Amino acid sequence: MSRCLRPDDERHAVTTYVLHRNGVIKSHDFDRNETNFPTIKLPNEPNLFNDDYKVAKEEFWCDHSCMKKRSPGETEVIGRAHVFNVTPEPDEGPRVE
Amino acid sequence: MPERNEGRMMKASRRAFLRSGLAASGAVGLAGFGRAAAQGTGNRANQPPNVAEWSRSLGDGVAVRTYGRPSQHESHVIRREVSWLVPAPETSVSFTPLHELDGIITPNGLCFERHHAGIAEVDPADYRLILHGLVDRPVIFTLDDIKRMSRVNRPYFCECAANSGMEWRGAQLNGCQYTHGMVHCVMYTGVPLKVLLAEAGLKPSAKWLLLEGGDAAAMTRSLPLQKALDDALVAYRMNGEMLYPENGYPVRMVIPGWEGSMWVKWLRRIEVGDQPWHHREETSKYTDLLENGKARRFTWIMDAKSVITYPSPQAPLNHKSGFTVLSGLAWSGRGKITRVDVSFDGGRNWRTAKIDGPVWDKALTRFYYEFDWDGRELLLQSRAMDETGYVQPSKAELRKYRGVNSVYHNNGIQTWHVLKNGEVENVEVS
Numbered sequence: 001m002s003r004c005l006r007p008d009d010e011r012h013a014v015t016t017y018v019l020h021r022n023g024v025i026k027s028h029d030f031d032r033n034e035t036n037f038p039t040i041k042l043p044n045e046p047n048l049f050n051d052d053y054k055v056a057k058e059e060f061w062c063d064h065s066c067m068k069k070r071s072p073g074e075t076e077v078i079g080r081a082h083v084f085n086v087t088p089e090p091d092e093g094p095r096v097e
Numbered sequence: 098m099p100e101r102n103e104g105r106m107m108k109a110s111r112r113a114f115l116r117s118g119l120a121a122s123g124a125v126g127l128a129g130f131g132r133a134a135a136q137g138t139g140n141r142a143n144q145p146p147n148v149a150e151w152s153r154s155l156g157d158g159v160a161v162r163t164y165g166r167p168s169q170h171e172s173h174v175i176r177r178e179v180s181w182l183v184p185a186p187e188t189s190v191s192f193t194p195l196h197e198l199d200g201i202i203t204p205n206g207l208c209f210e211r212h213h214a215g216i217a218e219v220d221p222a223d224y225r226l227i228l229h230g231l232v233d234r235p236v237i238f239t240l241d242d243i244k245r246m247s248r249v250n251r252p253y254f255c256e257c258a259a260n261s262g263m264e265w266r267g268a269q270l271n272g273c274q275y276t277h278g279m280v281h282c283v284m285y286t287g288v289p290l291k292v293l294l295a296e297a298g299l300k301p302s303a304k305w306l307l308l309e310g311g312d313a314a315a316m317t318r319s320l321p322l323q324k325a326l327d328d329a330l331v332a333y334r335m336n337g338e339m340l341y342p343e344n345g346y347p348v349r350m351v352i353p354g355w356e357g358s359m360w361v362k363w364l365r366r367i368e369v370g371d372q373p374w375h376h377r378e379e380t381s382k383y384t385d386l387l388e389n390g391k392a393r394r395f396t397w398i399m400d401a402k403s404v405i406t407y408p409s410p411q412a413p414l415n416h417k418s419g420f421t422v423l424s425g426l427a428w429s430g431r432g433k434i435t436r437v438d439v440s441f442d443g444g445r446n447w448r449t450a451k452i453d454g455p456v457w458d459k460a461l462t463r464f465y466y467e468f469d470w471d472g473r474e475l476l477l478q479s480r481a482m483d484e485t486g487y488v489q490p491s492k493a494e495l496r497k498y499r500g501v502n503s504v505y506h507n508n509g510i511q512t513w514h515v516l517k518n519g520e521v522e523n524v525e526v527s
Contacts (some may be wrong), residue, residue: 002214002313002314002315003313003315042380042381044386044390044392045380047390047391047392048380048384048391048392048393048394049391049392049393049394050393050394050395051393051394051395051396051397051398052393053396053398053400056498057490057498060400060487060488060490060494061485061486061487061488062486062488063482063486063488066488074527075442075443075444075445075476075526075527076526076527077476077514077524077525077526078267078525078526078527079267079268079524079525080268080514080522080523080524080525081268081269081270081271081410081522081523081524082271082522082523084269086179086181086269086270087179087270087271087272087275087410088177088178088179088180088275090173090411
Protein backbone atom coordinates (compact mmCIF):
# COMPACT_ATOMS: atom_id res chain seq x y z
CA MET A 1 0.00 0.00 0.00
CA SER A 2 1.38 3.41 -0.90
CA ARG A 3 1.39 6.55 1.23
CA CYS A 4 1.04 4.49 4.39
CA LEU A 5 4.37 5.29 6.08
CA ARG A 6 4.33 7.45 9.20
CA PRO A 7 6.09 10.74 8.42
CA ASP A 8 8.56 10.37 11.26
CA ASP A 9 10.58 7.19 11.85
CA GLU A 10 9.22 4.97 9.10
CA ARG A 11 9.81 7.42 6.26
CA HIS A 12 13.29 8.28 7.55
CA ALA A 13 14.17 4.61 7.86
CA VAL A 14 13.01 3.68 4.36
CA THR A 15 14.73 6.63 2.64
CA THR A 16 17.94 5.98 4.52
CA TYR A 17 17.77 2.31 3.53
CA VAL A 18 17.28 3.19 -0.16
CA LEU A 19 20.12 5.71 -0.08
CA HIS A 20 22.38 3.15 1.59
CA ARG A 21 21.45 0.38 -0.85
CA ASN A 22 22.44 2.68 -3.71
CA GLY A 23 25.76 3.68 -2.15
CA VAL A 24 24.78 7.30 -1.55
CA ILE A 25 25.11 6.88 2.21
CA LYS A 26 28.23 4.82 2.96
CA SER A 27 28.11 4.51 6.74
CA HIS A 28 25.90 2.03 8.58
CA ASP A 29 25.69 4.46 11.49
CA PHE A 30 24.38 7.43 9.54
CA ASP A 31 21.46 8.92 11.46
CA ARG A 32 19.37 10.67 8.85
CA ASN A 33 17.21 13.53 10.11
CA GLU A 34 15.48 16.70 8.92
CA THR A 35 18.67 18.73 9.44
CA ASN A 36 21.22 16.60 7.62
CA PHE A 37 18.90 15.40 4.82
CA PRO A 38 19.55 18.45 2.59
CA THR A 39 23.31 17.82 2.88
CA ILE A 40 23.02 14.48 1.07
CA LYS A 41 24.14 14.88 -2.55
CA LEU A 42 23.15 12.59 -5.40
CA PRO A 43 26.10 10.99 -7.27
CA ASN A 44 25.82 12.89 -10.55
CA GLU A 45 24.35 16.10 -9.13
CA PRO A 46 27.25 18.42 -10.10
CA ASN A 47 26.98 17.22 -13.70
CA LEU A 48 23.36 18.25 -14.21
CA PHE A 49 22.96 21.27 -16.45
CA ASN A 50 19.93 23.02 -17.89
CA ASP A 51 18.69 22.34 -21.42
CA ASP A 52 21.01 24.26 -23.77
CA TYR A 53 19.69 23.26 -27.22
CA LYS A 54 19.15 26.88 -28.24
CA VAL A 55 22.92 27.42 -28.00
CA ALA A 56 24.50 23.96 -28.29
CA LYS A 57 22.31 22.83 -31.19
CA GLU A 58 21.87 26.18 -32.89
CA GLU A 59 22.35 24.49 -36.26
CA PHE A 60 18.96 22.80 -35.87
CA TRP A 61 17.41 26.24 -36.44
CA CYS A 62 18.53 26.34 -40.03
CA ASP A 63 15.23 27.05 -41.76
CA HIS A 64 15.43 26.10 -45.45
CA SER A 65 19.05 27.11 -45.93
CA CYS A 66 20.74 24.02 -44.50
CA MET A 67 18.39 21.46 -45.96
CA LYS A 68 20.54 20.73 -49.00
CA LYS A 69 23.85 20.36 -47.28
CA ARG A 70 22.29 18.06 -44.69
CA SER A 71 21.44 15.46 -47.32
CA PRO A 72 23.64 12.41 -46.76
CA GLY A 73 25.75 10.80 -49.50
CA GLU A 74 25.03 7.22 -50.49
CA THR A 75 22.25 5.86 -48.34
CA GLU A 76 22.53 2.32 -47.05
CA VAL A 77 20.37 0.31 -44.70
CA ILE A 78 22.58 -0.41 -41.68
CA GLY A 79 20.02 -1.82 -39.26
CA ARG A 80 16.64 -3.55 -39.35
CA ALA A 81 14.07 -3.77 -36.56
CA HIS A 82 12.93 -7.26 -37.52
CA VAL A 83 16.36 -8.70 -36.67
CA PHE A 84 15.66 -8.10 -32.97
CA ASN A 85 12.23 -9.73 -33.14
CA VAL A 86 10.93 -7.80 -30.12
CA THR A 87 7.83 -6.21 -31.68
CA PRO A 88 4.53 -7.55 -30.32
CA GLU A 89 2.62 -9.59 -32.93
CA PRO A 90 -0.63 -8.09 -34.31
CA ASP A 91 -2.76 -10.75 -32.57
CA GLU A 92 -1.10 -10.09 -29.22
CA GLY A 93 -2.67 -7.73 -26.75
CA PRO A 94 -5.91 -7.39 -24.88
CA ARG A 95 -9.08 -8.89 -26.38
CA VAL A 96 -11.86 -6.48 -27.20
CA GLU A 97 -15.33 -7.93 -26.57
CA MET B 98 17.78 0.95 -53.76
CA PRO B 99 15.11 3.54 -54.55
CA GLU B 100 15.43 5.65 -57.65
CA ARG B 101 17.28 8.92 -57.26
CA ASN B 102 15.08 10.79 -59.69
CA GLU B 103 11.53 10.46 -58.47
CA GLY B 104 10.10 12.48 -61.36
CA ARG B 105 11.54 10.06 -63.87
CA MET B 106 10.37 7.11 -61.86
CA MET B 107 6.81 8.37 -61.69
CA LYS B 108 6.58 9.11 -65.43
CA ALA B 109 8.01 5.70 -66.22
CA SER B 110 5.64 4.12 -63.77
CA ARG B 111 2.64 5.84 -65.33
CA ARG B 112 3.59 4.60 -68.80
CA ALA B 113 4.28 1.08 -67.60
CA PHE B 114 1.07 1.07 -65.66
CA LEU B 115 -0.99 2.23 -68.64
CA ARG B 116 0.36 -0.65 -70.69
CA SER B 117 -0.11 -3.38 -68.12
CA GLY B 118 -3.36 -1.98 -66.80
CA LEU B 119 -5.00 -1.79 -70.22
CA ALA B 120 -3.83 -5.25 -71.12
CA ALA B 121 -5.10 -6.79 -67.90
CA SER B 122 -8.55 -5.28 -67.72
CA GLY B 123 -10.24 -2.44 -69.51
CA ALA B 124 -12.58 -2.00 -66.54
CA VAL B 125 -9.89 -1.05 -64.01
CA GLY B 126 -9.26 2.71 -63.79
CA LEU B 127 -5.91 4.34 -64.38
CA ALA B 128 -5.10 4.59 -60.70
CA GLY B 129 -5.74 0.90 -60.12
CA PHE B 130 -9.04 1.26 -58.27
CA GLY B 131 -11.47 -1.60 -58.86
CA ARG B 132 -8.76 -4.26 -58.94
CA ALA B 133 -9.77 -5.82 -55.62
CA ALA B 134 -13.44 -5.95 -56.57
CA ALA B 135 -12.55 -7.58 -59.89
CA GLN B 136 -10.52 -10.22 -58.05
CA GLY B 137 -13.55 -11.18 -55.94
CA THR B 138 -12.35 -10.78 -52.36
CA GLY B 139 -14.75 -11.18 -49.43
CA ASN B 140 -18.08 -12.99 -49.26
CA ARG B 141 -19.79 -12.87 -52.67
CA ALA B 142 -23.21 -13.50 -51.13
CA ASN B 143 -23.07 -10.03 -49.57
CA GLN B 144 -21.87 -8.26 -52.72
CA PRO B 145 -23.84 -6.84 -55.67
CA PRO B 146 -25.95 -7.99 -57.39
CA ASN B 147 -26.83 -10.12 -54.33
CA VAL B 148 -28.66 -8.53 -51.38
CA ALA B 149 -26.38 -8.36 -48.33
CA GLU B 150 -27.48 -9.89 -45.03
CA TRP B 151 -27.51 -6.44 -43.38
CA SER B 152 -29.96 -5.24 -46.03
CA ARG B 153 -32.52 -7.98 -45.33
CA SER B 154 -33.60 -7.35 -41.76
CA LEU B 155 -34.16 -4.61 -39.21
CA GLY B 156 -31.12 -3.61 -37.24
CA ASP B 157 -30.72 -2.36 -33.66
CA GLY B 158 -33.01 0.55 -32.85
CA VAL B 159 -31.96 3.79 -31.21
CA ALA B 160 -30.63 3.77 -27.65
CA VAL B 161 -29.71 0.10 -27.85
CA ARG B 162 -26.16 1.38 -28.04
CA THR B 163 -26.42 4.10 -25.42
CA TYR B 164 -22.72 4.84 -25.72
CA GLY B 165 -21.47 4.31 -29.27
CA ARG B 166 -18.44 2.20 -30.08
CA PRO B 167 -16.51 1.56 -33.29
CA SER B 168 -17.71 -1.19 -35.65
CA GLN B 169 -16.97 -4.76 -34.54
CA HIS B 170 -14.75 -4.96 -37.63
CA GLU B 171 -12.43 -2.34 -36.13
CA SER B 172 -11.69 -4.28 -32.94
CA HIS B 173 -8.01 -4.45 -33.83
CA VAL B 174 -7.73 -0.67 -33.45
CA ILE B 175 -6.58 -0.58 -29.84
CA ARG B 176 -3.83 0.70 -27.60
CA ARG B 177 -1.08 -1.86 -27.28
CA GLU B 178 1.84 -2.34 -24.92
CA VAL B 179 5.34 -3.77 -25.24
CA SER B 180 5.37 -6.16 -22.33
CA TRP B 181 9.16 -6.48 -22.00
CA LEU B 182 9.65 -2.71 -21.56
CA VAL B 183 8.94 -2.44 -17.85
CA PRO B 184 8.50 -4.80 -14.89
CA ALA B 185 4.78 -4.16 -14.26
CA PRO B 186 1.75 -2.86 -16.19
CA GLU B 187 0.96 -0.39 -13.38
CA THR B 188 4.11 1.55 -14.25
CA SER B 189 4.05 1.18 -17.97
CA VAL B 190 2.82 2.68 -21.19
CA SER B 191 0.31 1.78 -23.90
CA PHE B 192 0.68 3.20 -27.37
CA THR B 193 -1.76 5.06 -29.64
CA PRO B 194 -2.43 3.15 -32.92
CA LEU B 195 -1.31 6.06 -35.12
CA HIS B 196 -1.34 3.87 -38.24
CA GLU B 197 -5.10 3.31 -37.89
CA LEU B 198 -6.04 6.99 -37.50
CA ASP B 199 -6.33 9.97 -39.81
CA GLY B 200 -6.85 13.69 -39.30
CA ILE B 201 -5.33 15.23 -36.18
CA ILE B 202 -7.69 14.51 -33.28
CA THR B 203 -7.13 11.32 -31.27
CA PRO B 204 -10.28 9.53 -30.09
CA ASN B 205 -10.47 9.59 -26.29
CA GLY B 206 -10.34 5.80 -25.95
CA LEU B 207 -7.13 5.54 -28.00
CA CYS B 208 -4.99 8.17 -26.29
CA PHE B 209 -1.74 6.57 -25.13
CA GLU B 210 -1.43 5.89 -21.40
CA ARG B 211 1.55 6.33 -19.11
CA HIS B 212 1.04 5.61 -15.45
CA HIS B 213 3.50 5.42 -12.58
CA ALA B 214 1.24 3.52 -10.18
CA GLY B 215 -1.81 2.53 -12.20
CA ILE B 216 -5.04 4.45 -12.77
CA ALA B 217 -6.47 6.41 -9.86
CA GLU B 218 -10.26 6.04 -9.85
CA VAL B 219 -11.22 9.38 -8.36
CA ASP B 220 -14.72 10.06 -7.01
CA PRO B 221 -15.58 13.56 -8.25
CA ALA B 222 -17.51 14.28 -5.05
CA ASP B 223 -14.27 13.82 -3.09
CA TYR B 224 -12.08 15.60 -5.57
CA ARG B 225 -10.13 18.50 -4.08
CA LEU B 226 -7.34 20.64 -5.53
CA ILE B 227 -5.08 22.17 -2.90
CA LEU B 228 -3.25 25.39 -3.82
CA HIS B 229 -0.79 26.54 -1.16
CA GLY B 230 2.78 27.63 -0.45
CA LEU B 231 3.94 31.13 -1.34
CA VAL B 232 0.41 32.50 -1.77
CA ASP B 233 -1.61 35.14 0.03
CA ARG B 234 -4.59 32.82 0.61
CA PRO B 235 -4.27 29.02 0.38
CA VAL B 236 -7.35 27.64 -1.41
CA ILE B 237 -8.97 24.22 -1.73
CA PHE B 238 -11.05 23.94 -4.91
CA THR B 239 -13.82 21.42 -5.53
CA LEU B 240 -14.53 20.12 -9.03
CA ASP B 241 -17.64 22.33 -9.16
CA ASP B 242 -15.51 25.36 -8.26
CA ILE B 243 -13.19 24.62 -11.19
CA LYS B 244 -16.05 24.01 -13.64
CA ARG B 245 -17.68 27.30 -12.60
CA MET B 246 -14.61 29.39 -13.53
CA SER B 247 -13.95 31.06 -16.89
CA ARG B 248 -12.64 28.47 -19.32
CA VAL B 249 -11.01 28.01 -22.71
CA ASN B 250 -10.90 25.29 -25.42
CA ARG B 251 -7.46 24.45 -26.84
CA PRO B 252 -6.23 21.54 -28.99
CA TYR B 253 -2.75 20.36 -28.00
CA PHE B 254 -0.57 17.35 -28.63
CA CYS B 255 0.77 15.53 -25.57
CA GLU B 256 3.93 13.51 -26.13
CA CYS B 257 5.81 11.41 -23.61
CA ALA B 258 9.47 12.45 -23.38
CA ALA B 259 10.34 8.77 -23.91
CA ASN B 260 8.48 8.51 -27.24
CA SER B 261 10.91 6.80 -29.69
CA GLY B 262 13.17 6.16 -26.68
CA MET B 263 13.71 2.51 -27.65
CA GLU B 264 15.27 3.61 -30.96
CA TRP B 265 18.39 5.43 -29.73
CA ARG B 266 20.75 2.53 -30.49
CA GLY B 267 19.09 1.67 -33.79
CA ALA B 268 15.84 0.48 -35.36
CA GLN B 269 14.18 -1.83 -32.86
CA LEU B 270 10.38 -1.84 -32.94
CA ASN B 271 8.52 -2.56 -36.15
CA GLY B 272 5.55 -0.20 -36.22
CA CYS B 273 4.80 3.49 -35.77
CA GLN B 274 2.43 2.58 -32.92
CA TYR B 275 5.50 1.48 -30.96
CA THR B 276 8.11 3.90 -32.31
CA HIS B 277 5.93 7.03 -32.19
CA GLY B 278 2.66 6.11 -30.44
CA MET B 279 3.30 7.95 -27.18
CA VAL B 280 1.61 11.01 -28.60
CA HIS B 281 -2.02 12.08 -28.80
CA CYS B 282 -3.89 15.25 -29.62
CA VAL B 283 -7.26 16.25 -28.17
CA MET B 284 -9.28 19.41 -27.60
CA TYR B 285 -9.01 20.32 -23.92
CA THR B 286 -11.49 22.35 -21.96
CA GLY B 287 -10.07 23.89 -18.83
CA VAL B 288 -9.21 26.87 -16.70
CA PRO B 289 -5.97 28.74 -17.40
CA LEU B 290 -3.67 28.01 -14.45
CA LYS B 291 -3.08 31.75 -14.01
CA VAL B 292 -6.77 32.18 -13.18
CA LEU B 293 -6.48 29.70 -10.30
CA LEU B 294 -3.22 31.29 -9.11
CA ALA B 295 -4.90 34.70 -9.09
CA GLU B 296 -7.56 33.30 -6.73
CA ALA B 297 -4.83 32.51 -4.21
CA GLY B 298 -2.60 35.50 -4.95
CA LEU B 299 1.11 34.90 -5.56
CA LYS B 300 3.74 36.21 -3.15
CA PRO B 301 6.56 38.23 -4.83
CA SER B 302 9.09 35.46 -4.09
CA ALA B 303 7.04 32.83 -6.05
CA LYS B 304 9.14 31.29 -8.85
CA TRP B 305 8.22 27.59 -9.14
CA LEU B 306 5.20 25.35 -8.73
CA LEU B 307 5.11 21.74 -7.59
CA LEU B 308 2.39 19.76 -9.37
CA GLU B 309 1.29 16.62 -7.53
CA GLY B 310 -0.96 13.81 -8.76
CA GLY B 311 -3.51 11.97 -6.65
CA ASP B 312 -2.33 8.54 -7.83
CA ALA B 313 -0.49 6.08 -5.60
CA ALA B 314 2.83 7.30 -7.04
CA ALA B 315 2.09 10.89 -5.99
CA MET B 316 3.64 11.88 -9.32
CA THR B 317 5.36 15.26 -8.92
CA ARG B 318 7.06 17.72 -11.26
CA SER B 319 8.40 21.25 -10.78
CA LEU B 320 6.97 23.81 -13.19
CA PRO B 321 8.58 27.23 -13.67
CA LEU B 322 6.12 30.04 -12.90
CA GLN B 323 6.69 31.66 -16.29
CA LYS B 324 5.14 28.68 -18.12
CA ALA B 325 2.34 28.49 -15.53
CA LEU B 326 1.39 32.10 -16.28
CA ASP B 327 1.76 31.64 -20.04
CA ASP B 328 -0.44 28.84 -21.43
CA ALA B 329 -0.75 26.05 -18.82
CA LEU B 330 -4.31 24.76 -18.32
CA VAL B 331 -6.07 22.96 -15.51
CA ALA B 332 -8.18 20.78 -17.80
CA TYR B 333 -11.20 18.60 -17.07
CA ARG B 334 -12.55 17.79 -20.54
CA MET B 335 -11.04 16.09 -23.60
CA ASN B 336 -12.88 16.34 -26.94
CA GLY B 337 -15.89 17.65 -25.05
CA GLU B 338 -16.19 14.72 -22.65
CA MET B 339 -14.96 14.63 -19.10
CA LEU B 340 -11.38 13.28 -18.98
CA TYR B 341 -11.17 9.50 -19.03
CA PRO B 342 -9.81 7.91 -15.81
CA GLU B 343 -6.62 6.78 -17.58
CA ASN B 344 -6.05 10.36 -18.70
CA GLY B 345 -6.47 11.95 -15.29
CA TYR B 346 -10.19 12.14 -14.44
CA PRO B 347 -11.42 14.49 -13.22
CA VAL B 348 -8.62 17.10 -13.53
CA ARG B 349 -5.18 17.08 -15.12
CA MET B 350 -2.52 19.59 -16.05
CA VAL B 351 -2.00 20.58 -19.68
CA ILE B 352 1.46 22.05 -20.32
CA PRO B 353 1.37 22.84 -24.07
CA GLY B 354 4.41 21.72 -26.06
CA TRP B 355 6.19 20.29 -22.98
CA GLU B 356 6.95 16.68 -22.15
CA GLY B 357 3.98 14.58 -21.09
CA SER B 358 5.33 13.74 -17.63
CA MET B 359 4.66 17.35 -16.57
CA TRP B 360 0.98 17.03 -17.51
CA VAL B 361 0.25 15.66 -14.03
CA LYS B 362 -2.94 13.59 -13.97
CA TRP B 363 -5.51 13.32 -11.15
CA LEU B 364 -4.14 16.73 -10.08
CA ARG B 365 -4.32 16.91 -6.29
CA ARG B 366 -2.01 19.66 -5.11
CA ILE B 367 -0.15 22.71 -6.39
CA GLU B 368 2.51 24.13 -4.10
CA VAL B 369 4.05 27.50 -4.88
CA GLY B 370 7.76 27.78 -4.05
CA ASP B 371 10.89 29.75 -4.89
CA GLN B 372 13.03 26.93 -6.34
CA PRO B 373 12.58 23.59 -8.12
CA TRP B 374 12.08 20.52 -5.92
CA HIS B 375 14.46 18.20 -7.81
CA HIS B 376 12.24 15.18 -7.32
CA ARG B 377 12.78 11.79 -8.91
CA GLU B 378 11.12 12.68 -12.23
CA GLU B 379 13.54 15.57 -12.85
CA THR B 380 16.82 14.05 -11.63
CA SER B 381 17.08 10.26 -11.98
CA LYS B 382 14.36 10.30 -14.67
CA TYR B 383 13.58 12.78 -17.44
CA THR B 384 17.20 13.92 -17.71
CA ASP B 385 19.50 13.08 -20.64
CA LEU B 386 22.81 11.48 -19.73
CA LEU B 387 25.46 12.39 -22.32
CA GLU B 388 28.58 10.41 -23.27
CA ASN B 389 30.78 12.73 -21.15
CA GLY B 390 28.84 11.97 -17.96
CA LYS B 391 27.03 15.28 -17.89
CA ALA B 392 23.23 15.22 -17.91
CA ARG B 393 20.78 17.67 -19.42
CA ARG B 394 17.92 18.55 -17.12
CA PHE B 395 14.74 20.62 -17.41
CA THR B 396 14.48 19.46 -21.02
CA TRP B 397 10.84 20.41 -21.12
CA ILE B 398 10.20 21.30 -24.75
CA MET B 399 9.25 18.60 -27.26
CA ASP B 400 11.14 19.56 -30.42
CA ALA B 401 9.70 19.31 -33.94
CA LYS B 402 9.09 15.73 -35.04
CA SER B 403 7.18 13.81 -37.68
CA VAL B 404 6.35 10.25 -38.71
CA ILE B 405 4.83 8.63 -41.78
CA THR B 406 1.83 6.61 -40.56
CA TYR B 407 0.98 5.12 -43.99
CA PRO B 408 2.76 3.25 -45.35
CA SER B 409 4.40 1.93 -42.18
CA PRO B 410 5.20 -1.57 -40.84
CA GLN B 411 1.68 -2.14 -39.45
CA ALA B 412 0.06 -0.50 -42.48
CA PRO B 413 1.73 -1.95 -45.60
CA LEU B 414 0.98 -1.13 -49.25
CA ASN B 415 -1.51 -3.79 -50.28
CA HIS B 416 -2.35 -2.50 -53.76
CA LYS B 417 0.79 -3.71 -55.57
CA SER B 418 1.15 -0.44 -57.49
CA GLY B 419 -0.72 2.70 -58.51
CA PHE B 420 -2.07 5.85 -56.92
CA THR B 421 -0.92 6.11 -53.31
CA VAL B 422 -1.57 8.69 -50.59
CA LEU B 423 1.34 8.74 -48.18
CA SER B 424 0.07 10.07 -44.85
CA GLY B 425 1.75 11.29 -41.70
CA LEU B 426 1.80 13.48 -38.60
CA ALA B 427 4.05 16.38 -37.63
CA TRP B 428 4.19 18.41 -34.42
CA SER B 429 6.37 20.88 -32.53
CA GLY B 430 6.41 22.00 -28.92
CA ARG B 431 7.69 25.38 -30.06
CA GLY B 432 4.67 26.40 -32.12
CA LYS B 433 3.05 25.71 -35.47
CA ILE B 434 4.33 23.36 -38.15
CA THR B 435 5.18 25.35 -41.27
CA ARG B 436 6.40 22.66 -43.64
CA VAL B 437 6.93 18.92 -43.95
CA ASP B 438 9.22 17.31 -46.53
CA VAL B 439 9.24 13.67 -47.53
CA SER B 440 12.02 11.62 -49.10
CA PHE B 441 11.71 8.38 -51.09
CA ASP B 442 15.42 7.64 -51.12
CA GLY B 443 16.54 7.79 -47.51
CA GLY B 444 17.12 11.54 -47.36
CA ARG B 445 19.00 12.37 -50.56
CA ASN B 446 16.12 14.10 -52.30
CA TRP B 447 13.22 15.85 -50.63
CA ARG B 448 9.87 17.10 -51.83
CA THR B 449 7.37 19.19 -49.89
CA ALA B 450 4.27 17.43 -48.58
CA LYS B 451 0.76 18.87 -48.58
CA ILE B 452 -0.48 19.91 -45.15
CA ASP B 453 -4.21 19.28 -44.82
CA GLY B 454 -6.64 20.42 -42.14
CA PRO B 455 -6.08 23.06 -39.50
CA VAL B 456 -2.54 23.93 -38.43
CA TRP B 457 -2.78 24.71 -34.73
CA ASP B 458 -0.17 25.89 -32.27
CA LYS B 459 1.49 22.88 -30.52
CA ALA B 460 -0.99 20.41 -32.04
CA LEU B 461 -0.67 17.43 -34.35
CA THR B 462 -0.63 18.43 -38.00
CA ARG B 463 -1.60 16.06 -40.85
CA PHE B 464 0.40 15.85 -44.08
CA TYR B 465 -0.07 13.89 -47.30
CA TYR B 466 2.03 13.16 -50.36
CA GLU B 467 0.31 11.68 -53.40
CA PHE B 468 2.28 9.60 -55.88
CA ASP B 469 2.09 6.65 -58.24
CA TRP B 470 3.91 3.76 -56.66
CA ASP B 471 5.44 1.53 -59.34
CA GLY B 472 6.22 -1.37 -57.01
CA ARG B 473 9.78 -0.26 -56.39
CA GLU B 474 11.56 -0.38 -53.02
CA LEU B 475 11.47 2.93 -51.17
CA LEU B 476 13.33 4.38 -48.18
CA LEU B 477 10.68 6.72 -46.82
CA GLN B 478 11.46 9.61 -44.49
CA SER B 479 9.66 12.74 -43.33
CA ARG B 480 11.13 15.92 -41.90
CA ALA B 481 9.19 18.63 -40.06
CA MET B 482 9.94 22.33 -39.75
CA ASP B 483 8.29 24.72 -37.28
CA GLU B 484 7.64 28.45 -37.17
CA THR B 485 10.86 29.10 -35.21
CA GLY B 486 12.90 27.76 -38.18
CA TYR B 487 13.80 24.53 -36.33
CA VAL B 488 14.28 21.62 -38.73
CA GLN B 489 13.87 18.05 -37.47
CA PRO B 490 17.37 16.52 -37.33
CA SER B 491 18.49 13.12 -38.59
CA LYS B 492 19.19 10.45 -35.99
CA ALA B 493 22.91 10.73 -36.76
CA GLU B 494 22.89 14.48 -36.12
CA LEU B 495 21.03 13.96 -32.85
CA ARG B 496 23.38 11.21 -31.67
CA LYS B 497 26.41 13.42 -32.32
CA TYR B 498 25.33 15.50 -29.36
CA ARG B 499 23.25 13.09 -27.34
CA GLY B 500 25.10 9.78 -27.73
CA VAL B 501 23.12 6.56 -27.22
CA ASN B 502 22.71 6.50 -23.42
CA SER B 503 19.59 8.57 -23.78
CA VAL B 504 15.99 7.54 -23.36
CA TYR B 505 14.19 10.85 -23.75
CA HIS B 506 13.70 13.42 -26.51
CA ASN B 507 14.48 11.36 -29.59
CA ASN B 508 13.00 13.44 -32.40
CA GLY B 509 15.30 12.09 -35.14
CA ILE B 510 14.05 11.39 -38.65
CA GLN B 511 12.41 7.94 -39.00
CA THR B 512 13.11 5.67 -41.99
CA TRP B 513 10.67 3.06 -43.33
CA HIS B 514 11.91 0.58 -45.93
CA VAL B 515 9.10 -0.28 -48.37
CA LEU B 516 9.80 -3.64 -50.03
CA LYS B 517 8.68 -4.64 -53.52
CA ASN B 518 5.80 -6.70 -52.11
CA GLY B 519 4.51 -3.68 -50.19
CA GLU B 520 5.72 -4.79 -46.77
CA VAL B 521 7.32 -2.06 -44.69
CA GLU B 522 10.19 -2.34 -42.19
CA ASN B 523 11.64 0.00 -39.59
CA VAL B 524 15.27 0.49 -40.65
CA GLU B 525 18.28 2.58 -39.78
CA VAL B 526 20.15 4.20 -42.67
CA SER B 527 23.70 5.52 -42.91
